[in-house]
Amino acid sequence: MSIMSLTLPVQDEAVLARRGEIVAALRAIVPGEGVIDAEREMRPYESDGLTAYRQLPMVVVLPQTTAQVSAVLRYCHANGIRVVPRGAGTSLSGGALPLGDAVLLGMGKFKRIREIDFANRVVVAEPGVTNLAVSTAVAHEGFYYAPDPSSQIACTIGGNVAENSGGVHCLKYGMTTNNVLGCELVLITGEILRLGGKHLDAGGYDLLGIVTGSEGLLGVVTEVTVRILKKPETARAVLVGFASSEDAGACVGAIIGAGIIPGGMEMMDRPAIHAVEEFVHAGYPLDVEALLIVELDGPSAEVDHLLERVESIARACRASVVRVSTSEEERLLFWAGRKAAFPAVGRISPDYYCMDGTIPRAQLPLVLARMREMSEKYGLRVANVFHAGDGNLHPLILYDANVPGELDRAEAFGTEILRLCVQVGGVLTGEHGVGVEKRDLMPDMFTEIDLAHQQRLKCAFDEKGLLNPGKVFPTLHRCAELGRVHVHHGHTAFPDIPRF
Amino acid sequence: MDILKPRDAKDVEDAVQGALGGGHTLDIVGRGTKRAIGRPSQSELTLDLSGLTGVTLYEPDELVLSARAGTPIAEIEALVAASGQELAFEPMDYGPLLGGPPDAGSIGGVLAANLAGPRRIKSGAARDHFLGVTAVSGRGETFKSGGRVVKNVTGYDLCKLLAGSWGTLAVMTDVTLKTLPRAETEGSVLLRGLDAAAAVRAMAAAMGSSCDVSGAAHMRRDGWVTALRLEGVAPSVLHRQAALDALMRPFGKTEILGVQDSRALWRAVRDVTPFAGDARPLWRISTAPTAGPGLAAALCDAELIYDWAGGLIWAALPPGQDTRGDAGAAMARAAVAAAGGHATLIRAPAPVRAAVAVFDAQDAGVAALTRRVKEGFDPKGILNPGRMWAGV
Numbered sequence: 001m002s003i004m005s006l007t008l009p010v011q012d013e014a015v016l017a018r019r020g021e022i023v024a025a026l027r028a029i030v031p032g033e034g035v036i037d038a039e040r041e042m043r044p045y046e047s048d049g050l051t052a053y054r055q056l057p058m059v060v061v062l063p064q065t066t067a068q069v070s071a072v073l074r075y076c077h078a079n080g081i082r083v084v085p086r087g088a089g090t091s092l093s094g095g096a097l098p099l100g101d102a103v104l105l106g107m108g109k110f111k112r113i114r115e116i117d118f119a120n121r122v123v124v125a126e127p128g129v130t131n132l133a134v135s136t137a138v139a140h141e142g143f144y145y146a147p148d149p150s151s152q153i154a155c156t157i158g159g160n161v162a163e164n165s166g167g168v169h170c171l172k173y174g175m176t177t178n179n180v181l182g183c184e185l186v187l188i189t190g191e192i193l194r195l196g197g198k199h200l201d202a203g204g205y206d207l208l209g210i211v212t213g214s215e216g217l218l219g220v221v222t223e224v225t226v227r228i229l230k231k232p233e234t235a236r237a238v239l240v241g242f243a244s245s246e247d248a249g250a251c252v253g254a255i256i257g258a259g260i261i262p263g264g265m266e267m268m269d270r271p272a273i274h275a276v277e278e279f280v281h282a283g284y285p286l287d288v289e290a291l292l293i294v295e296l297d298g299p300s301a302e303v304d305h306l307l308e309r310v311e312s313i314a315r316a317c318r319a320s321v322v323r324v325s326t327s328e329e330e331r332l333l334f335w336a337g338r339k340a341a342f343p344a345v346g347r348i349s350p351d352y353y354c355m356d357g358t359i360p361r362a363q364l365p366l367v368l369a370r371m372r373e374m375s376e377k378y379g380l381r382v383a384n385v386f387h388a389g390d391g392n393l394h395p396l397i398l399y400d401a402n403v404p405g406e407l408d409r410a411e412a413f414g415t416e417i418l419r420l421c422v423q424v425g426g427v428l429t430g431e432h433g434v435g436v437e438k439r440d441l442m443p444d445m446f447t448e449i450d451l452a453h454q455q456r457l458k459c460a461f462d463e464k465g466l467l468n469p470g471k472v473f474p475t476l477h478r479c480a481e482l483g484r485v486h487v488h489h490g491h492t493a494f495p496d497i498p499r500f
Numbered sequence: 501m502d503i504l505k506p507r508d509a510k511d512v513e514d515a516v517q518g519a520l521g522g523g524h525t526l527d528i529v530g531r532g533t534k535r536a537i538g539r540p541s542q543s544e545l546t547l548d549l550s551g552l553t554g555v556t557l558y559e560p561d562e563l564v565l566s567a568r569a570g571t572p573i574a575e576i577e578a579l580v581a582a583s584g585q586e587l588a589f590e591p592m593d594y595g596p597l598l599g600g601p602p603d604a605g606s607i608g609g610v611l612a613a614n615l616a617g618p619r620r621i622k623s624g625a626a627r628d629h630f631l632g633v634t635a636v637s638g639r640g641e642t643f644k645s646g647g648r649v650v651k652n653v654t655g656y657d658l659c660k661l662l663a664g665s666w667g668t669l670a671v672m673t674d675v676t677l678k679t680l681p682r683a684e685t686e687g688s689v690l691l692r693g694l695d696a697a698a699a700v701r702a703m704a705a706a707m708g709s710s711c712d713v714s715g716a717a718h719m720r721r722d723g724w725v726t727a728l729r730l731e732g733v734a735p736s737v738l739h740r741q742a743a744l745d746a747l748m749r750p751f752g753k754t755e756i757l758g759v760q761d762s763r764a765l766w767r768a769v770r771d772v773t774p775f776a777g778d779a780r781p782l783w784r785i786s787t788a789p790t791a792g793p794g795l796a797a798a799l800c801d802a803e804l805i806y807d808w809a810g811g812l813i814w815a816a817l818p819p820g821q822d823t824r825g826d827a828g829a830a831m832a833r834a835a836v837a838a839a840g841g842h843a844t845l846i847r848a849p850a851p852v853r854a855a856v857a858v859f860d861a862q863d864a865g866v867a868a869l870t871r872r873v874k875e876g877f878d879p880k881g882i883l884n885p886g887r888m889w890a891g892v
């Protein structure tokens with residue numbers, strides 16, 4: 001999808017014509033500096049982590065209380081005004097991209113941790129609290145919050161819920177959805193709902209499970225309850241280098257096949273290894289095609305025992321380098337390289353485009369080979385980092401936005417990669433979300449009927465389609481139209497089905 | 501009551517369309533082991549999915565399994581066990597509790613009821629392992645969601661919606677789940693004679709340690725026993741057992757259970773075996789662990805089992821106690837309203853289940869949203885009407 005071809009909902013001119021009145025009404029709800037309408041001050045909000053797309057909102061509102069969020073939404077609902085929720089704006093799929101006729105609802109002032117409850121092992125936080133701040137707040141007792149996106153110093157827990165974010169540890173500890181117990185949600189009507197709490201599972205439909213990963217289309221999250229875990233006693237990592245990505249992929253399968261679920265299992269290909277090593281000097285071997293970092297965590301008796309097994313599996317898989325961390329510094333150094341992969345690639349190219357497909361792991365060699373062909377076809381380099389345990393690929397396509405045509409080529413390259421992921425049995429996005437970026441590829445994975453069923457959920461939460469329109473769904477059907485029941489004639493009986 | 505027995509997914513679609521066109525309602529049944537849960541059926545036709553069987557994909561190295569919805573759970577558990585794997589959410593078996601045989605349920609039923617076991621506190625419930633689904637909604641249309649990979653955020657997660665929807669939104673025909681390696685061994689640390697408050701404190705201390713406890717229950721077995729389970733590779737279990745034993749000493753005298761006894765104990769906790777084989781009204785209550793003892797105290801003379809470190813309470817009402825004829829509903833609802841969480845009436849005579857709220861009494865906003873979701877997926881109300889709530 002190129003920038004040119006991205007169609008966002010047609011701007012509502014009637015709403016724009018009333019801008020002054022709308023700003024005044026919002027100021028009455030959120031006084032002081034909580035409403036921003038000057039162009040210069042709205043600039044910081046014009047894009048999220050997908051910086052190729054930019055759009056100024058109609059107005060920015062930064063509420064501080066649930067009551068204000070509710071009043072803003074109720075006003076917008078009554079007046080047919082669109083709303084785009086935003087956390088820290090680190091989305092890589094354009095989920096928080098503003099719309100020109102919409103209120104951008106920034107949740108950044110919801111910064112308080114409301115409760116730390118060690119006995120029940122939960123933290124209740126406002127949505128603007130950063131992911132890392134949740135872990136930091138409980139670190140003194142040796143606890144942490146498990147999902148750890150690489151953006152964790154910046155991204156918010158509200159954004160994590162909206163995107164169902166993951167991290168390098170989610171193979172063992174799950175994604176956001178597996179670690180959230182409750183939330184307070186404000187619907188577009190202004191109605192305030194509580195879903196879940198400190199207890200496990202829903203008593204009725206799992207609405208919390210639906211809201212998690214809904215990309216700001218169903219409601220605005222104003223409070224989140226997450227589960228925290230005690231830090232493992234120890235963690236050690238092993239670096240394993242291979243002469244081919246096939247061997248590396250086979251090794252990942254063999255480790256899991258042997259019944260071992262590492263705390264983290266990350267892979268990098270040659271271009272990524274070289275970019276990272278030049279930047280971080282993590283001591284990565286440069287004469288390998290693929291590098292695995294396998295981290296085991298738990299009591300030292302377990303870690304030592306499993307490390308030995310991993311080492312012997314790696315050697316059986318023809319590893320050319322096997323290096324176990326011998327100190328905490330060395331373990332952190334192994335990770336420093338992986339964690340700096342994006343900025344490292346940023347150093348060797350003016351721009352890069354980060355993809356996020358997931359594939360059945362066995363397809364890795366095929367997908368990497370096809371990516372090399374595509375790289376030649378589009379004349380652009382690609383470096384791969386890969387959450388190897390769960391098959392989540394992050395190809396980084398290198399381009400230069402100042403060279404005419406390169407961005408378009410990068411996007412076409414990315415689209416072809418994602419289509420390939422779907423073709424081999426995988427999916428369009430493992431953790432970054434659909435947003436605007438993958439929106440128009442949804443029909444590659446879903447039929448009209450599949451998408452209509454998803455949209456019926458949207459209708460149950462937001463019938464007028466005012467919350468974050470233009471994201472996730474390639475076409476938004478009217479709820480009235482989706483509500484119709486099509487009875488197929490001739491189906492009033494059960495002709496062919498065995499009946500007793 | 502007529503029974504329709506589809507042979508394949510296409511038959512299911514035809515059946516739902518037929519019901520839609522003919523104005524019939526359908527009772528959706530997997531293998532029928534949990535039919536006594538929920539409000540009694542109000543349908544004239546039964547859609548029996550027990551003919552949709554077979555594992556269609558199992559790749560242990562990829563941690564993934566797909567099966568037709570009517571496949572016996574026992575068949576799936578045996579298959580994955582042969583590769584050293586399991587369904588990590590440890591789905592409980594309602595059979596014996598409801599007077600039926602053990603090991604008789606279907607995978608579709610496991611998911612529709614969002615089952616879990618003692619390991620819920622570490623590894624999640626069915627919802628957390630449900631990767632993909634193909635289903636027929638009450639609109640008579642086949643849709644899919646999710647996929648066969650463990651990491652996926654493409655579109656709304658309709659698997660979550662269907663997990664725990666008890667067949668009221670769509671009829672699942674094919675499902676994909678995550679499988680995980682089974683622990684090589686296990687052991688348990690026991691404490692005897694604690695009261696509920698002390699037991700919950702002990703379990704909180706255990707859960708808050710780095711011992712990676714995978715089960716924490718408090719129940720009667722010749723007096724009250726508080727049990728803590730450790731699973732993993734042998735050296736790790738031994739190491740953690742010693743650490744946990746030391747950590748639990750201040751709470752009382754400890755005992756260690758070896759692998760066989762530990763397995764038997766946790767199977768009993770999972771299936772609530774002490775309450776099987778009788779007909780007492782039985783409640784299942786989920787709450788914050790520290791709220792458990794207080795909540796339970798409000799249930800008068802109910803006999804109790806605490807799982808999930810105190811957060812899951814099974815409460816069986818003594819015979820004769822049910823003077824209101826509501827299976828203790830008023831009492832249970834009031835206790836849950838005060839403590840937070842939700843309660844489900846798992847076992848009671850059909851007339852009682854028809855008369856009282858069996859599932860969570862939702863507040864107005866959530867109830868209205870629930871109704872809108874139901875209308876979206878089953879606008880004519882033909883799938884398990886009224887099974888969860890009257891009119892839904």
Ligand SMILES: Cc1cc2nc3c(=O)[nH]c(=O)nc-3n(C[C@H](O)[C@H](O)[C@H](O)COP(=O)(O)OP(=O)(O)OC[C@H]3O[C@@H](n4cnc5c(N)ncnc54)[C@H](O)[C@@H]3O)c2cc1C
Nearest residue numbers: 087088089090091095149150156158159162165166216221
């Ligand atoms: C360098 C970098 C590394 C990254 N690494 C990872 C990674 O390892 N794993 C991963 O999963 N992601 C990663 N991301 C993506 C991103 O950080 C996550 O998606 C994150 O959860 C977004 O949080 P945010 O607060 O920035 O949300 P935003 O970007 O502001 O918003 C994201 C979406 O959430 C909605 N939203 C935000 N707050 C709310 C709310 N309170 N209520 C309702 N809707 C809301 C928005 O409308 C939008 O659709 C990375 C991003 C960057 C830039």
